Amino acid sequence: MKATRDWFGDGLVDVAAKHENVVVVNCDLASATKTSKFKEAYPDRFFEVGIAEANGIGVAAGMAQDGFRPFVASFGHFLTGKFLEIFQSVGLNDSGVVLVGTHAGLAIGKDGPTQMGLRDLALMRTLHNVEVLQPADGVETRKMLEHVVSHDRPTYLRLCRQPQREVHDEDYRFQFGHPDVVRPGEDVVIFTMGGMVPVVLDAVDVLADTGLRPTVVNASSLPMDHEATNELLGAYRHVLVFEDHFVKGGLIDEVGRIVLDLDRHLRFHAWGVDDYGQAASPEELYERYELDATGVANRIRVATSAASADSDRGKDTQR
Missing domain, CATH: 3.40.50.920 (Rossmann fold)
Structure with a gap:
């Protein structure tokens, strides 16, 4: 079993091989968000902004306006904590940024509520042009990434820390919004x-x-x-x-x-x-x-x- 953040790290490298406009804007959490694998594979397409999510969102929004498909990765709690920047730079400008929020829910454990992604869905659902995705397993994570790089709409990808077993087989077909x-x-x-x-x-x-x-x-x-x-x-x-x-x-x-x-x-x-x-x-x-x-x-x-x-x-x- 693997966490969906792990499947994301693997899958991002795979889709980047087919889509040269995919880049990563990292907020000093490459190991935790599993974007370190992307950095190793594509160092020239990896941009480190440090512990500065607001800056990372702005950088990514600008890159999206220039034709890139940027993935901004941080803990979901920290990333959506910069909601003003998300609203104005991503949502209002319809910038094709993929906001990747890891450590969703209670599974971060002893780090407590100051780092738990427990309010991120509520925030992102208020933005009418943002797609919100949360995969249940590795199969769905890979299918979702293929969907995400096939368009340029603003997206929030919510990922878990805890290992999860597969609930889909390889024939699973992801359809956005469908139960x-x-x-x-x-x-x-x-x-x-x-x-x-x-x-x-x-x-x-x-x-x-x-x-x-x-x-x-x-x-x-x-x-x-x-x-x-x-x-x-x-x-x-x-x-x-x-x-x-x-x-x-x-x-x-x-x-x-x-x-x-x-x-x-x-x-x-x-x-x-x-x-x-x-x-x-x-x-x-x-x-x-x-x-x-x-x-x-x-x-x-x-x-x-x-x-x-x-x-x-x-x-x-x-x-």
Whole structure:
């Protein structure tokens, strides 16, 4: 198993071999963001700006205006912390910059909330012309990179630190915005993304003996395609969302807005990080926020049990 930041480091070298306009603007974190491999392969296309994300964003925006496809890499928390520069230099100017935010979610562990990428989705979703991508595994990381270098739109690529197993095979075809069903089921549909995809799959396995068979959807690119998502939701009565991000502003809000626009009622439950984050080991943090397999399985069980009880009460009333 490898982290998606590792797959990114390998894949970036591969796409750069085919696209000479791909360059890297680094913020003194080449080892952590895995852009060091690019530096070794293409030293003349690697630009170090030091601990200066705001400067790096400006440099990259200028390069994009001159026809390059620059990747600016730093921790997601630090990079999106320069939101003013992203808004004005990248978003407002429609500059073809790829903002690469690593160390998404709680997995940075003991470094704590001052370095955790927990609010980055909320920020980047406000920019209407920015594509937001978060791969679930190595296969999807490579497919996403091929997509990213095929156009010049502003992009935010969100990557994880924790190792993740493959959930796709080599035949997987990435379609921007389309819900990717990684586990078909019935009655209940669960949306998640990135490092939470294998966790939710493990949680569903834990529930196998209960008879629950939720569908698991990898929502790896935002904004989601409303038509495709609406079509998917037509087969379900209950929607759950789990994300390694603040409960406000991220995937929960993305899916929630789509559910609200439907012409029928669906039950909706969602979980994420409900405070600023804490400092502890990754295992302790995911357990604390009930975002490990055990916690997610329990949340699914409780939510679906409550829904069944409400449904039974409704039948009694009708009788």
